[in-house]
Amino acid sequence: MAPRSVLITGATGGIGGALARAYAEPGRTLFLQGRDTQRLAAVAEECALRGARVLTKVLDLRDRVALVAWLQSVSSAEPLDLVIVNAGVNTSIGADAAGERWAAVEELIAVNVLAAMATVDAVLPAMRARRSGQLALISSLAAYYGLPVTPSYCASKAALKAYGEAIRGWLAGEGVRVSVVMPGYVESQMCREMPGPKPFLWSAERAAQHIRLGLARNRARISFPFPLNLGTWLLAVLPPPVSERLLRLLGYRG
Template identity: 55%
Template sequence: MSAGTPSNTSATHAAARASQRRCVLITGATGAIGGALAKVYATPDTHLVLHGRQPQALENIATECRARGAQVTPSSIDLTNDVELKKWLTTLCADQVPDIVIANAGKNAHPTSDTVLEPWDDVQALLDINLKTPIAMAQHLVPAMQVRGSGQLVFISSLAGWYGLPATPSYSASKAGIKAYGEGLRGLLAPHDIGVTVVMPGYVSSPMCNAMPGPKPWEWPPERAAKAIARGISANRARVSFPFPLNFGTWWLAVLPAGISQWLVKRLGFHPSGGG
Protein backbone atom coordinates (compact mmCIF):
# COMPACT_ATOMS: atom_id res chain seq x y z
CA MET A 1 0.00 0.00 0.00
CA SER A 2 1.47 3.33 -1.01
CA ALA A 3 2.01 6.12 1.48
CA GLY A 4 -0.63 8.21 -0.23
CA THR A 5 -3.39 5.60 -0.01
CA PRO A 6 -4.77 6.44 3.47
CA SER A 7 -5.14 10.13 2.66
CA ASN A 8 -6.67 9.30 -0.71
CA THR A 9 -9.12 6.98 1.02
CA SER A 10 -10.01 9.68 3.52
CA ALA A 11 -10.57 12.15 0.71
CA THR A 12 -12.79 9.64 -1.08
CA HIS A 13 -14.84 9.07 2.05
CA ALA A 14 -15.16 12.81 2.62
CA ALA A 15 -16.33 13.30 -0.95
CA ALA A 16 -18.84 10.47 -0.54
CA ARG A 17 -20.21 12.02 2.65
CA ALA A 18 -20.52 15.37 0.91
CA SER A 19 -22.38 13.83 -2.03
CA GLN A 20 -24.87 12.25 0.37
CA ARG A 21 -25.80 15.57 1.96
CA ARG A 22 -29.35 16.70 1.34
CA CYS A 23 -29.55 20.10 -0.30
CA VAL A 24 -31.94 22.65 1.21
CA LEU A 25 -32.48 25.96 -0.59
CA ILE A 26 -33.97 28.81 1.45
CA THR A 27 -34.68 32.28 0.08
CA GLY A 28 -35.28 35.17 2.45
CA ALA A 29 -32.72 33.66 4.82
CA THR A 30 -31.96 37.05 6.38
CA GLY A 31 -35.57 37.44 7.49
CA ALA A 32 -36.95 36.21 10.80
CA ILE A 33 -38.57 32.99 9.55
CA GLY A 34 -35.90 32.31 6.95
CA GLY A 35 -33.07 32.70 9.43
CA ALA A 36 -34.81 30.45 11.95
CA LEU A 37 -35.41 27.82 9.25
CA ALA A 38 -31.75 27.93 8.23
CA LYS A 39 -30.76 27.11 11.81
CA VAL A 40 -33.29 24.27 12.00
CA TYR A 41 -31.83 22.68 8.86
CA ALA A 42 -28.19 23.40 9.76
CA THR A 43 -26.96 19.84 10.39
CA PRO A 44 -23.79 18.05 9.29
CA ASP A 45 -25.72 16.06 6.66
CA THR A 46 -27.09 19.19 4.96
CA HIS A 47 -25.87 21.53 2.26
CA LEU A 48 -27.68 24.81 2.82
CA VAL A 49 -28.09 27.21 -0.08
CA LEU A 50 -29.11 30.48 1.58
CA HIS A 51 -30.30 33.56 -0.23
CA GLY A 52 -30.67 36.94 1.40
CA ARG A 53 -30.74 40.58 0.37
CA GLN A 54 -28.56 41.74 3.28
CA PRO A 55 -24.99 40.45 2.66
CA GLN A 56 -23.65 41.01 6.18
CA ALA A 57 -26.69 39.49 7.87
CA LEU A 58 -26.49 36.59 5.42
CA GLU A 59 -22.85 35.98 6.26
CA ASN A 60 -23.66 36.01 9.98
CA ILE A 61 -26.34 33.36 9.48
CA ALA A 62 -24.05 31.32 7.23
CA THR A 63 -21.31 31.40 9.88
CA GLU A 64 -23.73 30.18 12.56
CA CYS A 65 -24.99 27.38 10.32
CA ARG A 66 -21.44 26.28 9.46
CA ALA A 67 -20.69 26.17 13.18
CA ARG A 68 -23.52 23.64 13.46
CA GLY A 69 -21.85 21.45 10.84
CA ALA A 70 -23.72 22.40 7.68
CA GLN A 71 -22.12 23.19 4.36
CA VAL A 72 -23.37 26.64 3.34
CA THR A 73 -23.48 28.38 -0.03
CA PRO A 74 -24.74 31.98 0.27
CA SER A 75 -26.18 34.13 -2.51
CA SER A 76 -27.56 37.64 -2.85
CA ILE A 77 -28.64 37.65 -6.50
CA ASP A 78 -31.67 39.64 -7.59
CA LEU A 79 -34.43 37.03 -7.43
CA THR A 80 -36.76 39.23 -9.49
CA ASN A 81 -34.31 39.33 -12.40
CA ASP A 82 -35.33 36.41 -14.62
CA VAL A 83 -31.91 36.09 -16.25
CA GLU A 84 -30.03 36.07 -12.94
CA LEU A 85 -32.51 33.68 -11.35
CA LYS A 86 -32.34 31.17 -14.20
CA LYS A 87 -28.53 31.27 -14.29
CA TRP A 88 -28.30 30.79 -10.51
CA LEU A 89 -30.72 27.86 -10.36
CA THR A 90 -29.24 26.20 -13.45
CA THR A 91 -25.79 26.34 -11.87
CA LEU A 92 -27.13 24.91 -8.60
CA CYS A 93 -28.91 22.04 -10.35
CA ALA A 94 -25.83 21.19 -12.39
CA ASP A 95 -24.01 20.57 -9.11
CA GLN A 96 -26.88 19.16 -7.02
CA VAL A 97 -30.63 19.44 -7.47
CA PRO A 98 -32.08 20.78 -4.22
CA ASP A 99 -34.07 18.26 -2.18
CA ILE A 100 -36.11 20.95 -0.41
CA VAL A 101 -36.79 24.42 -1.76
CA ILE A 102 -38.35 26.96 0.60
CA ALA A 103 -39.42 30.06 -1.33
CA ASN A 104 -39.57 32.31 1.70
CA ALA A 105 -38.41 35.69 0.37
CA GLY A 106 -41.17 38.27 0.52
CA LYS A 107 -42.22 41.76 1.49
CA ASN A 108 -45.30 43.70 2.55
CA ALA A 109 -46.93 46.98 1.60
CA HIS A 110 -49.84 48.86 3.05
CA PRO A 111 -51.61 52.19 2.56
CA THR A 112 -49.94 55.11 4.28
CA SER A 113 -51.62 57.95 6.11
CA ASP A 114 -51.45 60.28 3.09
CA THR A 115 -52.80 57.91 0.43
CA VAL A 116 -55.75 55.54 0.07
CA LEU A 117 -53.99 52.90 -2.02
CA GLU A 118 -50.56 51.39 -1.59
CA PRO A 119 -47.94 53.15 -3.76
CA TRP A 120 -47.87 51.45 -7.17
CA ASP A 121 -44.08 50.93 -7.14
CA ASP A 122 -44.44 49.11 -3.81
CA VAL A 123 -47.25 46.95 -5.21
CA GLN A 124 -45.20 45.93 -8.25
CA ALA A 125 -42.16 45.07 -6.13
CA LEU A 126 -44.35 43.09 -3.73
CA LEU A 127 -45.99 41.04 -6.49
CA ASP A 128 -42.61 40.38 -8.11
CA ILE A 129 -41.06 38.83 -5.00
CA ASN A 130 -44.14 37.33 -3.30
CA LEU A 131 -45.82 35.77 -6.31
CA LYS A 132 -43.82 35.90 -9.53
CA THR A 133 -40.48 34.78 -8.09
CA PRO A 134 -41.73 31.56 -6.39
CA ILE A 135 -43.55 30.58 -9.58
CA ALA A 136 -40.44 31.31 -11.64
CA MET A 137 -38.37 29.18 -9.26
CA ALA A 138 -40.76 26.28 -9.76
CA GLN A 139 -40.50 26.69 -13.52
CA HIS A 140 -36.72 26.31 -13.35
CA LEU A 141 -36.53 23.60 -10.65
CA VAL A 142 -39.38 21.20 -11.41
CA PRO A 143 -37.86 19.76 -14.63
CA ALA A 144 -34.66 18.86 -12.75
CA MET A 145 -36.67 17.34 -9.89
CA GLN A 146 -38.70 15.34 -12.41
CA VAL A 147 -35.55 13.86 -13.91
CA ARG A 148 -34.31 12.87 -10.46
CA GLY A 149 -37.77 11.64 -9.38
CA SER A 150 -38.00 13.52 -6.07
CA GLY A 151 -38.13 16.95 -4.46
CA GLN A 152 -40.12 19.19 -2.15
CA LEU A 153 -41.32 22.69 -2.97
CA VAL A 154 -42.45 24.93 -0.12
CA PHE A 155 -44.37 28.15 -0.73
CA ILE A 156 -44.86 30.72 2.01
CA SER A 157 -48.38 32.09 1.94
CA SER A 158 -50.09 33.67 4.95
CA LEU A 159 -53.31 33.50 6.91
CA ALA A 160 -54.03 36.75 5.05
CA GLY A 161 -54.46 34.48 2.04
CA TRP A 162 -57.80 33.28 3.43
CA TYR A 163 -59.42 36.70 3.28
CA GLY A 164 -58.22 40.05 1.92
CA LEU A 165 -57.46 42.52 4.69
CA PRO A 166 -58.17 46.23 4.06
CA ALA A 167 -54.89 47.07 5.80
CA THR A 168 -52.83 45.05 3.28
CA PRO A 169 -54.85 44.32 0.12
CA SER A 170 -51.91 43.70 -2.25
CA TYR A 171 -50.10 41.53 0.28
CA SER A 172 -53.30 39.52 0.84
CA ALA A 173 -53.70 39.11 -2.92
CA SER A 174 -50.13 37.87 -3.36
CA LYS A 175 -50.50 35.35 -0.54
CA ALA A 176 -53.85 34.11 -1.83
CA GLY A 177 -52.26 33.72 -5.26
CA ILE A 178 -49.28 31.67 -4.07
CA LYS A 179 -51.61 29.55 -1.92
CA ALA A 180 -53.74 28.69 -4.97
CA TYR A 181 -50.66 28.05 -7.10
CA GLY A 182 -49.11 25.73 -4.53
CA GLU A 183 -52.33 23.79 -4.06
CA GLY A 184 -52.71 23.32 -7.80
CA LEU A 185 -49.07 22.35 -8.23
CA ARG A 186 -49.28 19.73 -5.47
CA GLY A 187 -51.87 17.75 -7.43
CA LEU A 188 -50.02 18.24 -10.69
CA LEU A 189 -46.65 17.05 -9.37
CA ALA A 190 -47.79 14.22 -7.08
CA PRO A 191 -47.46 11.57 -9.85
CA HIS A 192 -43.83 12.69 -10.27
CA ASP A 193 -43.02 12.16 -6.57
CA ILE A 194 -42.50 15.88 -6.02
CA GLY A 195 -44.16 17.20 -2.88
CA VAL A 196 -45.59 20.68 -2.45
CA THR A 197 -46.35 22.31 0.89
CA VAL A 198 -48.12 25.65 1.35
CA VAL A 199 -47.27 27.43 4.61
CA MET A 200 -49.79 29.90 6.04
CA PRO A 201 -48.29 31.61 9.09
CA GLY A 202 -50.08 34.07 11.28
CA TYR A 203 -48.13 36.85 12.98
CA VAL A 204 -44.47 35.98 13.50
CA SER A 205 -42.25 38.43 15.38
CA SER A 206 -40.13 40.35 12.85
CA PRO A 207 -39.55 43.90 11.61
CA MET A 208 -42.03 43.24 8.77
CA CYS A 209 -44.65 42.08 11.27
CA ASN A 210 -44.01 45.11 13.47
CA ALA A 211 -44.56 47.44 10.50
CA MET A 212 -47.97 45.99 9.69
CA PRO A 213 -50.97 48.01 10.86
CA GLY A 214 -53.66 46.51 13.06
CA PRO A 215 -53.64 44.09 16.00
CA LYS A 216 -51.36 41.05 16.02
CA PRO A 217 -53.08 38.31 18.05
CA TRP A 218 -51.31 35.05 18.94
CA GLU A 219 -47.94 36.31 17.69
CA TRP A 220 -45.30 33.55 17.55
CA PRO A 221 -41.52 33.82 17.83
CA PRO A 222 -39.74 32.81 14.58
CA GLU A 223 -38.08 29.80 16.22
CA ARG A 224 -41.45 28.26 17.04
CA ALA A 225 -42.74 28.99 13.54
CA ALA A 226 -39.67 27.41 11.93
CA LYS A 227 -40.05 24.20 13.91
CA ALA A 228 -43.71 23.91 12.94
CA ILE A 229 -42.87 24.51 9.29
CA ALA A 230 -40.04 21.96 9.29
CA ARG A 231 -42.33 19.31 10.81
CA GLY A 232 -44.91 19.94 8.12
CA ILE A 233 -42.31 19.73 5.36
CA SER A 234 -40.94 16.47 6.75
CA ALA A 235 -44.45 14.99 6.68
CA ASN A 236 -45.11 16.40 3.18
CA ARG A 237 -48.23 18.10 4.47
CA ALA A 238 -50.31 19.94 1.90
CA ARG A 239 -50.79 22.89 4.25
CA VAL A 240 -49.07 24.14 7.38
CA SER A 241 -51.10 26.88 9.06
CA PHE A 242 -50.72 28.39 12.52
CA PRO A 243 -51.60 29.39 15.16
CA PHE A 244 -54.82 27.40 15.35
CA PRO A 245 -57.14 30.09 16.82
CA LEU A 246 -56.18 32.66 14.19
CA ASN A 247 -56.23 30.10 11.38
CA PHE A 248 -59.72 29.00 12.44
CA GLY A 249 -60.94 32.58 12.59
CA THR A 250 -59.50 33.67 9.24
CA TRP A 251 -60.84 30.51 7.58
CA TRP A 252 -64.31 31.50 8.74
CA LEU A 253 -63.83 34.93 7.15
CA ALA A 254 -63.39 33.12 3.84
CA VAL A 255 -66.60 31.08 4.13
CA LEU A 256 -69.00 33.47 5.87
CA PRO A 257 -71.17 35.81 3.80
CA ALA A 258 -69.00 38.72 2.63
CA GLY A 259 -71.00 41.33 4.51
CA ILE A 260 -70.50 39.57 7.82
CA SER A 261 -66.78 39.06 7.19
CA GLN A 262 -66.28 42.70 6.31
CA TRP A 263 -68.11 43.79 9.46
CA LEU A 264 -65.95 41.48 11.59
CA VAL A 265 -62.72 42.69 10.02
CA LYS A 266 -63.67 46.29 10.70
CA ARG A 267 -64.75 45.61 14.28
CA LEU A 268 -61.52 43.73 15.01
CA GLY A 269 -59.38 46.64 13.85
CA PHE A 270 -57.82 45.16 10.69
CA HIS A 271 -57.95 48.33 8.65
CA PRO A 272 -55.42 50.98 7.60
CA SER A 273 -54.26 53.47 10.20
CA GLY A 274 -56.75 56.27 10.26
CA GLY A 275 -59.42 54.18 8.54
CA GLY A 276 -62.74 53.20 9.98
Protein backbone atom coordinates in the same frame (compact mmCIF):
# COMPACT_ATOMS: atom_id res chain seq x y z
CA MET B 1 -36.00 10.76 4.57
CA ALA B 2 -34.38 13.95 5.83
CA PRO B 3 -33.23 16.30 3.07
CA ARG B 4 -29.49 16.42 2.45
CA SER B 5 -29.67 19.70 0.51
CA VAL B 6 -31.98 22.62 1.25
CA LEU B 7 -32.35 25.87 -0.69
CA ILE B 8 -34.05 28.82 1.00
CA THR B 9 -34.90 32.14 -0.61
CA GLY B 10 -35.27 35.12 1.70
CA ALA B 11 -32.90 33.57 4.23
CA THR B 12 -32.24 36.93 5.89
CA GLY B 13 -35.85 37.38 7.01
CA GLY B 14 -37.39 36.23 10.28
CA ILE B 15 -38.83 32.92 9.08
CA GLY B 16 -36.12 32.37 6.47
CA GLY B 17 -33.27 32.79 8.94
CA ALA B 18 -34.99 30.60 11.51
CA LEU B 19 -35.57 27.89 8.89
CA ALA B 20 -31.91 28.03 7.86
CA ARG B 21 -30.84 27.53 11.48
CA ALA B 22 -33.45 24.78 11.97
CA TYR B 23 -32.07 22.79 9.05
CA ALA B 24 -28.39 23.48 9.78
CA GLU B 25 -26.63 20.31 10.89
CA PRO B 26 -23.65 18.15 9.89
CA GLY B 27 -24.05 16.38 6.59
CA ARG B 28 -26.50 18.90 5.16
CA THR B 29 -25.86 21.54 2.49
CA LEU B 30 -27.74 24.84 2.66
CA PHE B 31 -28.11 27.20 -0.29
CA LEU B 32 -29.18 30.55 1.14
CA GLN B 33 -30.32 33.60 -0.81
CA GLY B 34 -30.81 37.12 0.46
CA ARG B 35 -30.43 40.76 -0.55
CA ASP B 36 -28.56 42.02 2.52
CA THR B 37 -24.92 40.95 2.32
CA GLN B 38 -24.14 41.41 6.02
CA ARG B 39 -27.28 39.73 7.32
CA LEU B 40 -26.84 36.83 4.92
CA ALA B 41 -23.25 36.35 6.04
CA ALA B 42 -24.37 36.35 9.68
CA VAL B 43 -27.02 33.68 9.06
CA ALA B 44 -24.52 31.61 7.07
CA GLU B 45 -21.99 31.81 9.88
CA GLU B 46 -24.55 30.60 12.42
CA CYS B 47 -25.48 27.68 10.18
CA ALA B 48 -21.85 26.76 9.53
CA LEU B 49 -21.17 26.71 13.27
CA ARG B 50 -23.94 24.12 13.56
CA GLY B 51 -22.05 21.90 11.12
CA ALA B 52 -23.80 22.59 7.82
CA ARG B 53 -22.08 23.25 4.52
CA VAL B 54 -23.36 26.68 3.50
CA LEU B 55 -23.33 28.40 0.12
CA THR B 56 -24.82 31.88 -0.17
CA LYS B 57 -26.10 34.04 -2.99
CA VAL B 58 -26.66 37.77 -2.68
CA LEU B 59 -29.38 38.46 -5.21
CA ASP B 60 -32.31 40.80 -5.80
CA LEU B 61 -35.16 38.50 -6.77
CA ARG B 62 -36.63 41.14 -9.04
CA ASP B 63 -33.79 40.22 -11.41
CA ARG B 64 -35.47 37.01 -12.57
CA VAL B 65 -32.86 36.32 -15.25
CA ALA B 66 -30.12 36.20 -12.62
CA LEU B 67 -32.39 34.23 -10.27
CA VAL B 68 -33.13 31.53 -12.82
CA ALA B 69 -29.48 31.31 -13.87
CA TRP B 70 -28.42 30.74 -10.24
CA LEU B 71 -31.12 28.15 -9.58
CA GLN B 72 -30.35 26.21 -12.75
CA SER B 73 -26.65 26.26 -11.91
CA VAL B 74 -27.31 24.90 -8.42
CA SER B 75 -29.75 22.25 -9.71
CA SER B 76 -27.26 21.00 -12.26
CA ALA B 77 -24.43 20.87 -9.72
CA GLU B 78 -26.21 18.74 -7.13
CA PRO B 79 -29.73 17.48 -6.37
CA LEU B 80 -31.93 19.80 -4.35
CA ASP B 81 -34.01 17.79 -1.92
CA LEU B 82 -36.00 20.70 -0.50
CA VAL B 83 -36.60 24.17 -1.91
CA ILE B 84 -38.30 26.65 0.43
CA VAL B 85 -39.78 29.56 -1.53
CA ASN B 86 -39.83 32.02 1.32
CA ALA B 87 -38.76 35.48 0.13
CA GLY B 88 -41.42 38.14 0.41
CA VAL B 89 -42.05 41.84 0.94
CA ASN B 90 -45.02 43.81 2.18
CA THR B 91 -46.73 47.11 1.59
CA SER B 92 -49.81 48.75 3.06
CA ILE B 93 -52.29 51.57 2.59
CA GLY B 94 -50.32 53.60 5.17
CA ALA B 95 -51.12 55.02 8.58
CA ASP B 96 -53.29 57.72 6.98
CA ALA B 97 -55.05 55.20 4.69
CA ALA B 98 -53.85 57.14 1.65
CA GLY B 99 -53.37 53.94 -0.32
CA GLU B 100 -50.54 51.79 -1.61
CA ARG B 101 -47.86 53.29 -3.81
CA TRP B 102 -47.91 51.68 -7.24
CA ALA B 103 -44.14 51.30 -7.33
CA ALA B 104 -44.32 49.34 -4.07
CA VAL B 105 -47.13 47.17 -5.45
CA GLU B 106 -45.11 46.32 -8.54
CA GLU B 107 -42.10 45.37 -6.43
CA LEU B 108 -44.29 43.23 -4.18
CA ILE B 109 -45.80 41.29 -7.07
CA ALA B 110 -42.35 40.88 -8.65
CA VAL B 111 -40.97 39.31 -5.47
CA ASN B 112 -43.94 37.56 -3.87
CA VAL B 113 -45.49 36.10 -7.01
CA LEU B 114 -43.29 36.24 -10.11
CA ALA B 115 -39.99 35.39 -8.39
CA ALA B 116 -41.70 32.64 -6.39
CA MET B 117 -43.14 31.02 -9.49
CA ALA B 118 -39.86 31.49 -11.36
CA THR B 119 -38.07 29.70 -8.53
CA VAL B 120 -40.38 26.71 -8.81
CA ASP B 121 -40.12 26.68 -12.59
CA ALA B 122 -36.32 26.72 -12.48
CA VAL B 123 -35.81 23.89 -9.98
CA LEU B 124 -38.70 21.67 -11.05
CA PRO B 125 -37.22 20.06 -14.20
CA ALA B 126 -34.40 18.40 -12.26
CA MET B 127 -36.80 17.20 -9.55
CA ARG B 128 -39.20 15.75 -12.10
CA ALA B 129 -36.36 14.07 -13.98
CA ARG B 130 -35.21 12.19 -10.88
CA ARG B 131 -38.77 11.84 -9.52
CA SER B 132 -37.94 13.21 -6.09
CA GLY B 133 -37.78 16.50 -4.23
CA GLN B 134 -39.95 18.80 -2.18
CA LEU B 135 -41.21 22.35 -2.63
CA ALA B 136 -42.46 24.55 0.21
CA LEU B 137 -44.24 27.75 -0.74
CA ILE B 138 -44.53 30.26 2.09
CA SER B 139 -47.95 31.87 1.71
CA SER B 140 -49.85 33.39 4.65
CA LEU B 141 -53.12 33.17 6.55
CA ALA B 142 -53.77 36.49 4.78
CA ALA B 143 -54.42 34.37 1.67
CA TYR B 144 -57.84 33.35 3.03
CA TYR B 145 -59.39 36.80 3.13
CA GLY B 146 -58.11 40.20 2.02
CA LEU B 147 -57.32 42.59 4.86
CA PRO B 148 -58.20 46.25 4.16
CA VAL B 149 -54.79 47.45 5.36
CA THR B 150 -52.65 45.22 3.09
CA PRO B 151 -54.59 44.49 -0.12
CA SER B 152 -51.66 43.71 -2.44
CA TYR B 153 -49.88 41.54 0.11
CA CYS B 154 -53.04 39.49 0.66
CA ALA B 155 -53.53 39.15 -3.09
CA SER B 156 -49.96 37.93 -3.59
CA LYS B 157 -50.26 35.32 -0.85
CA ALA B 158 -53.62 34.13 -2.21
CA ALA B 159 -51.94 33.67 -5.60
CA LEU B 160 -49.14 31.64 -4.05
CA LYS B 161 -51.62 29.49 -2.11
CA ALA B 162 -53.62 28.67 -5.24
CA TYR B 163 -50.47 28.01 -7.26
CA GLY B 164 -49.03 25.66 -4.64
CA GLU B 165 -52.26 23.72 -4.27
CA ALA B 166 -52.52 23.35 -8.03
CA ILE B 167 -49.00 22.08 -8.62
CA ARG B 168 -49.27 19.66 -5.68
CA GLY B 169 -52.10 17.95 -7.54
CA TRP B 170 -50.22 18.08 -10.82
CA LEU B 171 -47.00 16.60 -9.41
CA ALA B 172 -48.55 14.06 -7.02
CA GLY B 173 -47.72 11.13 -9.27
CA GLU B 174 -44.21 12.28 -10.12
CA GLY B 175 -42.52 11.93 -6.75
CA VAL B 176 -42.33 15.70 -6.15
CA ARG B 177 -44.02 16.82 -2.94
CA VAL B 178 -45.49 20.30 -2.54
CA SER B 179 -46.66 22.02 0.64
CA VAL B 180 -48.27 25.42 1.09
CA VAL B 181 -47.22 27.09 4.35
CA MET B 182 -49.65 29.63 5.80
CA PRO B 183 -48.20 31.37 8.87
CA GLY B 184 -50.03 33.90 10.95
CA TYR B 185 -48.06 36.63 12.69
CA VAL B 186 -44.42 35.67 13.20
CA GLU B 187 -41.91 37.94 14.92
CA SER B 188 -39.81 39.72 12.28
CA GLN B 189 -39.05 43.18 10.96
CA MET B 190 -41.70 42.78 8.26
CA CYS B 191 -44.28 41.75 10.85
CA ARG B 192 -43.44 44.75 13.04
CA GLU B 193 -43.93 47.06 10.06
CA MET B 194 -47.36 45.65 9.21
CA PRO B 195 -50.31 47.76 10.39
CA GLY B 196 -53.15 46.42 12.50
CA PRO B 197 -53.30 44.12 15.53
CA LYS B 198 -51.11 40.99 15.62
CA PRO B 199 -52.87 38.33 17.70
CA PHE B 200 -51.26 35.01 18.58
CA LEU B 201 -47.77 36.18 17.63
CA TRP B 202 -45.22 33.35 17.34
CA SER B 203 -41.46 33.51 17.50
CA ALA B 204 -39.64 32.77 14.25
CA GLU B 205 -37.97 29.76 15.87
CA ARG B 206 -41.30 28.23 16.89
CA ALA B 207 -42.68 28.81 13.41
CA ALA B 208 -39.63 27.20 11.78
CA GLN B 209 -39.92 24.06 13.88
CA HIS B 210 -43.63 23.79 13.10
CA ILE B 211 -42.94 24.20 9.38
CA ARG B 212 -40.14 21.64 9.46
CA LEU B 213 -42.39 19.07 11.15
CA GLY B 214 -45.18 19.67 8.64
CA LEU B 215 -42.82 19.30 5.69
CA ALA B 216 -41.44 16.05 7.10
CA ARG B 217 -45.02 14.76 7.13
CA ASN B 218 -45.69 16.04 3.60
CA ARG B 219 -48.70 18.03 4.74
CA ALA B 220 -50.53 19.76 1.91
CA ARG B 221 -51.22 22.83 4.03
CA ILE B 222 -49.22 23.94 7.06
CA SER B 223 -51.25 26.69 8.72
CA PHE B 224 -50.74 28.16 12.17
CA PRO B 225 -51.36 29.24 14.85
CA PHE B 226 -54.69 27.91 16.06
CA PRO B 227 -57.20 29.54 16.49
CA LEU B 228 -56.08 32.31 14.10
CA ASN B 229 -56.00 29.86 11.19
CA LEU B 230 -59.59 28.85 11.97
CA GLY B 231 -60.65 32.47 12.27
CA THR B 232 -59.15 33.54 8.95
CA TRP B 233 -60.68 30.52 7.22
CA LEU B 234 -64.06 31.47 8.63
CA LEU B 235 -63.70 34.98 7.20
CA ALA B 236 -63.58 33.39 3.76
CA VAL B 237 -66.74 31.31 4.24
CA LEU B 238 -68.93 33.72 6.17
CA PRO B 239 -71.16 36.16 4.24
CA PRO B 240 -68.97 39.12 3.20
CA PRO B 241 -70.90 41.74 5.23
CA VAL B 242 -70.30 39.67 8.37
CA SER B 243 -66.58 39.28 7.64
CA GLU B 244 -66.22 42.98 6.92
CA ARG B 245 -67.92 43.91 10.20
CA LEU B 246 -65.74 41.48 12.16
CA LEU B 247 -62.57 42.96 10.67
CA ARG B 248 -63.69 46.49 11.58
CA LEU B 249 -64.44 45.38 15.15
CA LEU B 250 -60.97 43.75 15.38
CA GLY B 251 -59.23 46.95 14.26
CA TYR B 252 -58.46 46.10 10.65
CA ARG B 253 -59.82 49.16 8.97
CA GLY B 254 -58.77 51.55 6.26
